[in-house]
Amino acid sequence: MRSGAVLGVNAVPVDVEVDATVGMPGFYIVGLAAGPVREAEVRVLAAIRNLGVKLPSKRVTVNLAPGDLRKEGTGFDLPMAMGVLASAEEIPAQALEGVHLVGELALSGEVKPVRGVLPLAIEARRAGARALLVPEANVLEASVVEGVQVLPARHLGEVVAWARGGQPLLRSLPPPPPPPASPLDLADVSGQEGAKRALEIAAAGAHNLLFFGPPGSGKTMLARRLPGVLPPLAFEEALEATVVHSVAGLTRHRGLLTERPFRAPHHSISDAGLVGGSTVPRPGEISLAHHGVLFLDELPEFRRHVLEAMRQPLEDGEVCIARAGRSVTYPSQVMLVAAMNPCPCGHHGNRTRACHCTAHELVQYRRRISGPLLDRVDLHVDVPAVPPALLSGGAPGVPSAEVRARVARARERQAARAGPRTAPVNARLRGEALRRICGPDAAGRRLLDDAVARLGLSARAHDKVLRVARTIADLEGDGAVKAAHVAEAIQYRALDRPLL
Numbered sequence: 234m235r236s237g238a239v240l241g242v243n244a245v246p247v248d249v250e251v252d253a254t255v256g257m258p259g260f261y262i263v264g265l266a267a268g269p270v271r272e273a274e275v276r277v278l279a280a281i282r283n284l285g286v287k288l289p290s291k292r293v294t295v296n297l298a299p300g301d302l303r304k305e306g307t308g309f310d311l312p313m314a315m316g317v318l319a320s321a322e323e324i325p326a327q328a329l330e331g332v333h334l335v336g337e338l339a340l341s342g343e344v345k346p347v348r349g350v351l352p353l354a355i356e357a358r359r360a361g362a363r364a365l366l367v368p369e370a371n372v373l374e375a376s377v378v379e380g381v382q383v384l385p386a387r388h389l390g391e392v393v394a395w396a397r398g399g400q401p402l403l404r405s406l407p408p409p410p411p412p413p414a415s416p417l418d419l420a421d422v423s424g425q426e427g428a429k430r431a432l433e434i435a436a437a438g439a440h441n442l443l444f445f446g447p448p449g450s451g452k453t454m455l456a457r458r459l460p461g462v463l464p465p466l467a468f469e470e471a472l473e474a475t476v477v478h479s480v481a482g483l484t485r486h487r488g489l490l491t492e493r494p495f496r497a498p499h500h501s502i503s504d505a506g507l508v509g510g511s512t513v514p515r516p517g518e519i520s521l522a523h524h525g526v527l528f529l530d531e532l533p534e535f536r537r538h539v540l541e542a543m544r545q546p547l548e549d550g551e552v553c554i555a556r557a558g559r560s561v562t563y564p565s566q567v568m569l570v571a572a573m574n575p576c577p578c579g580h581h582g583n584r585t586r587a588c589h590c591t592a593h594e595l596v597q598y599r600r601r602i603s604g605p606l607l608d609r610v611d612l613h614v615d616v617p618a619v620p621p622a623l624l625s626g627g628a629p630g631v632p633s634a635e636v637r638a639r640v641a642r643a644r645e646r647q648a649a650r651a652g653p654r655t656a657p658v659n660a661r662l663r664g665e666a667l668r669r670i671c672g673p674d675a676a677g678r679r680l681l682d683d684a685v686a687r688l689g690l691s692a693r694a695h696d697k698v699l700r701v702a703r704t705i706a707d708l709e710g711d712g713a714v715k716a717a718h719v720a721e722a723i724q725y726r727a728l729d730r731p732l733l
């Protein structure tokens with residue numbers, strides 16, 4: 234029986250070979266089986282017994298090949314059961330030729346969903362499989378891959394009846410589709426023109442951004458509307474993102490992702506939860522946000538080492554997790570959006586409410602997020618409290634579709650400059666390409682040099698100003714980076730300036 238194991242975001246073929254011989258009756262699984270795979274015996278034998286099939290009392294050995302690959306999870310239950318039934322001549326062995334299969338068995342024989350079916354489907358197509366038999370809840374994700382027939386497995390009894398010939402495998406009525414998520418539109422956000430402008434710039438150049446402002450000013454609202462102004466997911470991007478979700482077991486009754494992911498983990502998250510890992514490798518939130526947005530609300534509340542763990546994945550666009558001599562890689566190309574209050578009480582700099590924090594508290598608070606992470610954020614954006622009059626009345630804002638169209642044009646300009654050593658988005662420009670593409674004209678240069686001296690901007694901050702200025706020029710369709718672009722970009726370095 235042919236099945237597969239998931240390694241990172243890829244599946245590798247695994248052959249499930251069953252051998253039944255005369256001898257002391259027993260059930261042995263060999264081939265680096267870990268955790269739940271070792272307990273498969275209980276589920277497989279109970280499921281078969283519940284079909285009313287009596288197995289001859291033989292010594293059954295199940296070999297999972299290749300033997301040097303560690304096998305995890307419960308997906309080998311179904312191929313093992315079919316292999317055992319074939320070895321007992323309960324089903325014809327040739328019925329499953331060219332068919333790949335995967336699924337967990339309940340003691341009753343019901344087939345339960347498993348993780349990673351989409352990469353298995355991709356592998357099945359690569360191997361030229363005739364069909365792929367998967368748990369019913371995983372049918373939609375498997376069907377994303379064209380060119381392989383996907384068969385739904387609901388119960389071991391039905392699969393056996395199908396293998397014996399005759400009975401087709403049918404899907405039960407699909408579960409009701411999830412209610413369409415109400416589209417989040419920027420037009421819902423009153424005022425905050427500055428923050429919306431910054432959101433547009435961030436989207437246009439794929440820049441990371443940090444919102445700071447008092448509670449209830451709309452930071453979370455704005456962040457949630459970022460996916461809606463980013464260009465729609467291209468098919469290849471959707472496939473990559475869905476594979477990560479499949480590996481994490483988030484694709485039951487779901488097919489291809491149609492919207493860019495938006496992940497907002499709570500600040501109590503562990504480093505393994507955020508970047509992936511733990512004993513059985515799993516993608517973390519940063520990988521679940523691949524091609525989308527990772528939103529860290531209340532940034533100073535995150536544990537410092539958790540934020541530190543994100544530095545490399547943010548820089549490289551992928552997470553590498555080494556374990557037991559093997560390493561797996563998960564993609565992590567995200568836009569990072571963080572939000573925080575300006576001080577512990579939340580009202581520092583607020584014109585309508587007084588801040589009660591001491592200067593010391595303020596410094597301590599800012600220090601929690603300063604440094605390496607802030608270094609990866611191109612835009613610091615002030616989101617002030619909204620005047621009540623603006624919340625109740627006020628003209629409707631610009632709709633997301635309009636912003637998205639401008640973002641798309643700016644991205645086209647960046648893509649046109651891209652090359653083997655030039656990134657397709659400004660946020661990823663480094664070194665020589667950065668200087669060549671983002672270099673401002675003479676007036677812009679003077680302004681920047683002056684700002685560096687006056688505000689004490691670091692070399693890193695200097696480069697960020699250049700990238701953001703380039704994006705602002707791209708939004709305007711301007712070939713040159715001019716003083717006005719540089720001047721606006723400098724405004725987004727608020728947290729580099731001395732406090733108070």
Ligand SMILES: Nc1ncnc2c1ncn2[C@@H]1O[C@H](COP(=O)(O)OP(=O)(O)OP(=O)(O)O)[C@@H](O)[C@H]1O
Pocket residue numbers: 421422423424425446447448449450451452453454455572573574619624
């Ligand atoms: N600019 C705005 N336009 C319309 N509604 C707003 C605006 N700002 C806030 N609101 C309303 O206030 C609620 C809270 O906003 P939001 O959660 O975005 O605030 P926040 O800045 O994230 O606050 P906190 O710092 O407490 O997390 C929103 O659900 C919305 O109903």
Ligand SMILES: [Mg+2]
Pocket residue numbers: 452453454530572
């Ligand atoms: Mg919030």
Ligand SMILES: [Zn+2]
Pocket residue numbers: 576577578579580581588589590
């Ligand atoms: Zn305060």
